[in-house]
Amino acid sequence: MSERLGIVVSGSLNKGVEVRLDSSASVEEMAVGRYVTIEGEKQRFFSMITDVSLGVIDQKLTVTPPDISDPFMAEVLAGTSTYGTLHVLPMLTIGGEVASLIEGPQPVKTVPSHFSAVNLASQRDVELVFGSEDERKFYIGTPLDMETKVCLNLEELVKRSNGVFGKSGTGKTFLTRLLLIGMLQKSKAVNLVFDMHNEYGWEGRNERGQKVKALKQLFPSRVAVFTLDEENSRHRGVSTDFVVKIGFDEIEPEDIVLLRQTLNLTGPAVEAVYQLHRRFGKNWLQEATDLKDSEETRELLKDLDIHESTFQNLKRGLATIRRLPFIEPHAPTDAVKRILEYLDRGINVVLEFGRYRDIIAYILVANMLARRIYTQYQDRTEKALGEGIAPPRPLVITIEEAHKFLNQEVASQTIFGTIAREMRKYNVTLLVIDQRPSGIDAEVMSQIGTKITCLLDNDRDIDSVLAGVSAKSELKSVLSRLESKQQALIFGHAVPMPVVVRTREYGSAESYKGFIPSEEAETRKQAEKDIEELWG
Amino acid sequence: MRLILNTAEPQRVGEVIDASTTDFTAQCYELYQSPPLGSLVKTRDLPLELYGLVYNAATTSIEPGRRPIARGKDEASEEEIYRSSPQLMKLLRSEFSALVVGHRQGDRLYHYLPPKPARIHSFVYLCPPEEVKEFSQSFDFLNMLINTRLPVSTDELIAACLRQMCQVYEDRHAFLVAAGKELAILLSGQFNQLKAILGRIRE
Numbered sequence: 016m017s018e019r020l021g022i023v024v025s026g027s028l029n030k031g032v033e034v035r036l037d038s039s040a041s042v043e044e045m046a047v048g049r050y051v052t053i054e055g056e057k058q059r060f061f062s063m064i065t066d067v068s069l070g071v072i073d074q075k076l077t078v079t080p081p082d083i084s085d086p087f088m089a090e091v092l093a094g095t096s097t098y099g100t101l102h103v104l105p106m107l108t109i110g111g112e113v114a115s116l117i118e119g120p121q122p123v124k125t126v127p128s129h130f131s132a133v134n135l136a137s138q139r140d141v142e143l144v145f146g147s148e149d150e151r152k153f154y155i156g157t158p159l160d161m162e163t164k165v166c167l168n169l170e171e172l173v174k175r176s177n178g179v180f181g182k183s184g185t186g187k188t189f190l191t192r193l194l195l196i197g198m199l200q201k202s203k204a205v206n207l208v209f210d211m212h213n214e215y216g217w218e219g220r221n222e223r224g225q226k227v228k229a230l231k232q233l234f235p236s237r238v239a240v241f242t243l244d245e246e247n248s249r250h251r252g253v254s255t256d257f258v259v260k261i262g263f264d265e266i267e268p269e270d271i272v273l274l275r276q277t278l279n280l281t282g283p284a285v286e287a288v289y290q291l292h293r294r295f296g297k298n299w300l301q302e303a304t305d306l307k308d309s310e311e312t313r314e315l316l317k318d319l320d321i322h323e324s325t326f327q328n329l330k331r332g333l334a335t336i337r338r339l340p341f342i343e344p345h346a347p348t349d350a351v352k353r354i355l356e357y358l359d360r361g362i363n364v365v366l367e368f369g370r371y372r373d374i375i376a377y378i379l380v381a382n383m384l385a386r387r388i389y390t391q392y393q394d395r396t397e398k399a400l401g402e403g404i405a406p407p408r409p410l411v412i413t414i415e416e417a418h419k420f421l422n423q424e425v426a427s428q429t430i431f432g433t434i435a436r437e438m439r440k441y442n443v444t445l446l447v448i449d450q451r452p453s454g455i456d457a458e459v460m461s462q463i464g465t466k467i468t469c470l471l472d473n474d475r476d477i478d479s480v481l482a483g484v485s486a487k488s489e490l491k492s493v494l495s496r497l498e499s500k501q502q503a504l505i506f507g508h509a510v511p512m513p514v515v516v517r518t519r520e521y522g523s524a525e526s527y528k529g530f531i532p533s534e535e536a537e538t539r540k541q542a543e544k545d546i547e548e549l550w551g
Numbered sequence: 552m553r554l555i556l557n558t559a560e561p562q563r564v565g566e567v568i569d570a571s572t573t574d575f576t577a578q579c580y581e582l583y584q585s586p587p588l589g590s591l592v593k594t595r596d597l598p599l600e601l602y603g604l605v606y607n608a609a610t611t612s613i614e615p616g617r618r619p620i621a622r623g624k625d626e627a628s629e630e631e632i633y634r635s636s637p638q639l640m641k642l643l644r645s646e647f648s649a650l651v652v653g654h655r656q657g658d659r660l661y662h663y664l665p666p667k668p669a670r671i672h673s674f675v676y677l678c679p680p681e682e683v684k685e686f687s688q689s690f691d692f693l694n695m696l697i698n699t700r701l702p703v704s705t706d707e708l709i710a711a712c713l714r715q716m717c718q719v720y721e722d723r724h725a726f727l728v729a730a731g732k733e734l735a736i737l738l739s740g741q742f743n744q745l746k747a748i749l750g751r752i753r754e
Binding site for chain 2: 091
């Protein structure tokens with residue numbers, strides 16, 4: 016049964032409606048982000064509380080407040096002379112219109128009439144809006160103060176790039192683990208995770224320091240762990256599938272461009288990289304760093320029109336890269352090829368960085384691998400289109416510290432900028448994880464389909480996450496009031512309306528059970544697959 | 552003085568001696584036996600029954616020109632005065648006035664003025680608890696009280712009336728809170744008046 020809260024007294028479609036609370040409903044029990052339904056004459060409006068305020072019928076009350084130590088007085092005044100109001104934002108309409116009956120909840124185009132009754136949304140309403148867990152939908156959490164499941168349509172989710180944002184320590188990593196598991200189970204996409212802090216492949220730790228299982232432990236047959244730091248992985252007891260080594264000849268000028276800020280390179284130095292590459296070809300990095308301080312070198316530099324100090328600046332930068340232990344003159348096996356092999360088999364790849372957590376290694380490797388995978392995918396998709404064969408499996412690339420790749424200065428140059436902007440066509444999308452969304456280029460932000468954000472309190476970050484969303488100011492108040500743990504606001508392509516969820520439990524033995532499909536379901540799935548194969 | 556409310560037959564308390572559309576005055580059969588301030592009384596003018604709220608009571612000499620004189624100088628107690636001059640009981644009279652707040656026609660109860668005033672010499676009864684309960688199901692009469700000019704303060708009358716009515720309820724508190732909420736809405740612009748009334752009805 017639904018619980019009546021009050022009635023609509025005023026409002027507009029743009030700004031939302033004002034609801035006057037009944038005296039029986041306590042203002043203190045309301046919470047921003049909670050769902051209510053408004054019973055209009057012809058349809059029901061599924062809405063979210065975005066503000067709670069207090070009103071008095073007579074201004075004298077605020078000047079000479081009554082004696083509230085008298086319970087009788089307080090009880091009489093509550094809900095009559097003094098009352099609570101809710102600011103409620105209608106989001107969807109349920110029932111009524113034909114389209115709404117057939118296709119489910121529709122976006123609102125009007126407001127409920129005066130004095131329509133407002134109820135707390137029932138479990139059924141929430142289920143109707145967010146659906147229940149099925150083959151495509153993944154249970155991500157529950158709405159505030161409710162037991163219903165909020166489900167993300169992962170099939171839709173992976174069609175676009177997505178973002179997970181939030182301050183440090185607000186649960187981004189846990190959320191991302193959930194999303195990865197969801198994608199692994201419910202979508203056809205495969206994941207490539209650049210795992211800077213070694214949290215997604217093998218076990219990670221929660222804030223209390225307890226061990227938490229990660230992908231490979233839960234789905235050993237569907238996840239491969241690649242590592243850059245074999246020794247570290249061995250110490251941690253991770254069973255790795257492949258050790259990634261990178262050859263000098265695999266590094267291209269574009270990779271250096273991206274590292275410009277981190278390596279403290281000047282503009283001319285970056286220019287010089289291209290010239291050196293033109294001169295030496297594939298082996299430019301080795302050749303350039305091997306150049307001795309000799310007359311010959313000076314001649315060469317003069318020839319290439321590179322200033323001496325510029326070259327020194329560049330050389331210092333390149334030396335930093337050469338010192339990275341996983342970089343060798345010639346890599347024994349082609350890492351990209353190996354990664355693609357795994358991905359083609361539907362196995363998700365997590366690349367651990369081991370001890371090399373500094374941003375230089377991360378940017379270099381992620382950019383380099385992603386660029387080459389991008390080229391492969393582009394070729395294959397185009398080929399598939401031309402020849403009418405199946406396109407490659409959709410790929411989701413997960414990157415952390417995304418603002419380093421996607422900030423305004425480099426977004427147009429890095430491969431991640433391109434992927435975010437146009438790779439949807441080539442079946443590659445990004446899962447961007449970041450704590451400073453304001454650092455990400457606005458153009459890239461605008462292409463992100465679904466945003467999942469934990470608590471943010473910097474105004475610029477909030478603005479950049481909410482840019483372009485209708486009812487921005489209302490969501491802003493919701494976002495800045497999220498709890499710092501286990502709560503997230505989800506909005507965008509994969510959910511019918513913005514939703515605040517208490518994230519699903521992750522880390523207990525109980526919770527793992529929920530992820531691993533029961534045998535029965537597995538058998539059924541297998542049977543279906545067999546039938547499909549048999550009959551085509 | 553506490554009246555016995557649980558009689559099966561309505562208790563007769565007086566007889567109408569003066570009536571208008573908005574109120575009526577009744578004389579009590581016994582001296583000093585007027586119903587308490589704020590109690591609900593009724594009088595009949597078939598097929599109508601008129602309901603009134605007692606807003607005033609007075610005891611005066613039966614002759615307007617003759618005022619009573621002090622007699623107790625040599626008496627030991629106040630009762631002795633009446634005992635030694637029994638004629639006093641016949642020379643004085645008690646009256647009470649009631650504000651008409653509704654009427655009943657057939658089975659239906661209306662919380663507004665009846666078409667005709669009460670008739671002179673019709674009997675006035677004190678309403679039994681069930682009837683008080685029935686009448687106070689709706690607080691429409693409060694609006695009438697607030698908007699009437701009376702020799703007694705409206706605040707006092709409203710408070711007295713609610714205090715009387717709540718006696719018939721098991722959950723007096725709930726009744727008073729509900730009435731208080733109604734008043735809070737009616738007196739939305741006059742918080743001080745509301746406060747005064749609420750102060751008089753809290754238990």
